[in-house]
């Protein structure tokens with residue numbers, strides 16, 4: 001019987017060194033609080049990260065941890081998971097780490113459906129290098145490297161992940177502890193690559209970037225919480241909804257003429273719907289929750305099955321036999 | 333041997349009937365033969381099959397294919413010529429041979445691209461029918477070389493290969509294209525007769541190759557036999573040749589390419605270590621065959637991961653090493669550039685793995701199918717910061733096995749990434765390989781840390797300075813590693829200046845300490861003398877042969893060839909200093925030369941070739957003679 005784990009089992013002895021007010025603290029708290037519920041011992045859990053403020057994360061977890069190089073965590077995690085499918089492997093990355101320098105590894109990991117859990121801390125800025133714009137920064141962003149405003153169009157992490165046909169794609173918010181915990185649990189329960197974009201406040205270089213969805217006074221009107229099988233309703237008074245107007249979604253006021261029956265019902269297994277929700281931008285609310293979740297064989301599972309099959313077919317490898325394969329001859 | 337009567341008859345008919353008396357055998361010590369044709373002409377297969385026949389006949393051999401850069405260049409063009417060279421001898425063979433004494437040219441383009449390499453008076457065998465007007469023009473000739481006397485200094489043998497082939501398959505219902513594709517077997521049959529090689533083994537291998545298409549078995553055997561009988565019965569060849577068996581160490585042999593030997597070396601190491609092998613790789617010429625080979629050995633167990641790029645290839649291997657696998661990545665120069673940062677990480681966190689660089693001619697995309705040795709300094713220094721990595725280089729195709737094995741052994745023992753250097757020449761070249769006895773391979777001990785009592789991830793073995801390998805899944809050993817400067821013993825992030833210097837020096841000492849296990853440097857020839865030729869990697873063959881030749885002429889010249897390039901052998905300095913002059917022969921601008929001059933303050937000089945072609949024995953021989961004449 002596994003011993004009961006608690007939060008402390010996942011807290012390392014290292015001093016946490018993010019800036020005061022950084023959203024990373026809240027994410028760390030949610031992860032440390034939720035991990036014990038998985039019933040997986042710290043020694044069987046591995047956190048792998050790239051480079052960035054967010055990527056310091058593994059130092060603070062009392063699990064196995066590997067702080068690697070910029071953008072490459074998904075590739076390192078893939079090698080580990082393929083050869084050690086027994087381990088619970090997590091990747092922590094940032095918007096720069098995961099979508100700029102490491103974009104290639106991120107999309108290919110999602111495409112392959114390797115059974116790892118990816119947490120992308122999106123603060124829409126390069127924190128560690130002191131505030132340059134990132135691939136998720138909005139157009140016109142004024143930063144040290146873009147004093148006249150950034151001119152390139154941003155990536156949307158959700159639709160990037162959906163574009164790879166990732167099998168679990170979700171979004172949550174640093175300070176929404178309960179929701180984030182739920183998403184972590186869903187991500188962990190999923191077999192295959194789980195991708196969670198976590199909107200994270202960088203209090204130093206991009207403070208308030210997600211105010212509309214995280215501020216207590218504003219969020220109800222700007223957050224759309226996705227729940228499978230439920231109509232898309234939001235608003236302080238739960239009186240707003242999403243309806244299709246032909247092929248286009250629109251926000252509508254519920255009342256006498258428009259009722260719940262007219263609203264779109266969320267279906268996590270509908271990729272087209274997931275894409276549509278992924279593309280929501282103001283004045284539509286920001287969806288949080290699980291956009292898409294489907295079950296598909298995992299890459300690491302299939303790789304290991306091929307090994308099992310090869311052994312069943314050819315027997316365990318015999319080195320002496322292998323070396324002498326092919327045309328051989330004896331010299332006397 | 334049963335001869336299909338029809339084929340024999342027709343073949344004989346088309347030429348004057350031969351004398352029935354057996355033709356004389358002429359003894360030869362050594363023959364270098366090159367098969368050249370269009371990439372669709374089956375020259376590689378012909379060459380490999382003739383190689384097997386020669387090996388079975390007891391010759392020592394070395395081979396080298398020469399692939400065109402384009403996969404399917406237009407037929408009949410110079411760019412589409414594919415070649416295969418074989419050197420077989422009754423003496424020990426070190427190289428695939430400088431200058432062929434026999435060329436088989438299946439078309440004018442094959443003749444034109446290879447004629448410059450031939451020995452004077454070489455035998456040239458051509459398919460006469462392929463020398464038609466359009467092929468001649470496509471090869472860039474303005475007149476037919478078969479008739480314009482430009483080949484007068486060679487022994488030209490014109491054979492109607494295409495016609496004789498189609499006669500031999502007559503009645504089998506093969507279409508023209510399929511019949512045409514059997515031409516290579518006619519050539520093989522003819523050469524088998526010319527060098528008195530039995531064709532039974534080829535027949536057996538044709539049967540297995542064409543298992544699924546019995547009509548092709550029949551056709552190929554008929555054509556092969558027709559070619560053999562053609563040699564015997566026509567007057568095309570005045571005599572046959574005999575290259576007697578070489579004196580070779582007894583044992584079980586197999587012909588092996590460098591890439592296959594590399595793959596097997598890794599498998600053997602993983603088996604001996606008792607751990608799964610993990611290869612993360614991205615396809616690149618000329619390294620891909622290692623990936624292909626290993627992908628077929630899954631039951632050992634072996635994981636092969638074709639990554640999205642070279643960075644993911646090396647990174648996935650680092651992940652697998654973290655998890656306790658024998659981790660490797662394979663690539664060539666351009667991919668090596670991409671892997672640099674990750675190799676630095678592996679070096680810093682001290683995880684074992686092997687990075688294989690099958691060097692090819694650069695810079696940039698360069699000549700992808702051609703060999704070079706210009707990645708040595710990249711292997712030495714191609715990372716930021718102080719990031720020493722052990723380097724091992726293979727010197728012959730079969731040596732790739734030993735070097736791959738040794739690279740893993742060192743990686744695991746010292747907890748460090750190790751770079752294995754081979755090159756395109758070794759990768760595709762082949763030689764007979766005396767099969768090693770798995771029981772006699774050096775042990776590779778893997779001991780994972782298990783005891784939480786006083787566990788420190790960067791505590792070190794007193795002798796090797798190696799740190800413990802503590803893999804995830806081990807209770808009580810949870811720890812974090814990473815690229816940031818780490819505190820001595822704990823590995824915790826540390827910005828202490830003194831600690832940083834301590835760690836940099838400790839890792840450097842660890843790598844330098846490997847020199848303790850490097851065997852004494854072997855000197856071919858006398859331990860002192862007028863000149864020592866120093867080499868590493870695939871230049872072994874031509875240097876050794878050249879030094880043998882000048883020594884036979886009484887010159888005081890020796891050869892030292894390095895397997896360990898970082899650290900260099902501890903006795904190398906004294907070894908070299910016993911000679912009046914040190915010449916470093918390399919297929920680069922002088923990279924080992926820079927290292928030995930810097931390390932030992934020796935006034936060595938270089939002999940360099942950067943043509944994407946190996947040294948010819950004669951080039952090194954001539955250079956040695958010039959140097960000695962001063």
Ligand SMILES: Cc1ncc(C[n+]2csc(CCOP(=O)(O)OP(=O)(O)O)c2C)c(N)n1
Nearest residue numbers: 051052053054070094095096097126127128
């Ligand atoms: C190869 C390489 N290039 C650049 C850097 C510098 N660098 C470190 S973190 C970073 C951006 C991090 O941004 P993000 O991933 O969004 O992480 P955050 O700090 O915002 O959490 C950059 C450019 C590096 N460490 N390595």
Ligand code: SF4
Nearest residue numbers: 019022053127202203
């Ligand atoms: S710079 Fe921004 S992201 Fe980085 S620790 Fe500070 S607040 Fe957090």
Ligand SMILES: [Mg+2]
Nearest residue numbers: 094095123125
């Ligand atoms: Mg960021």
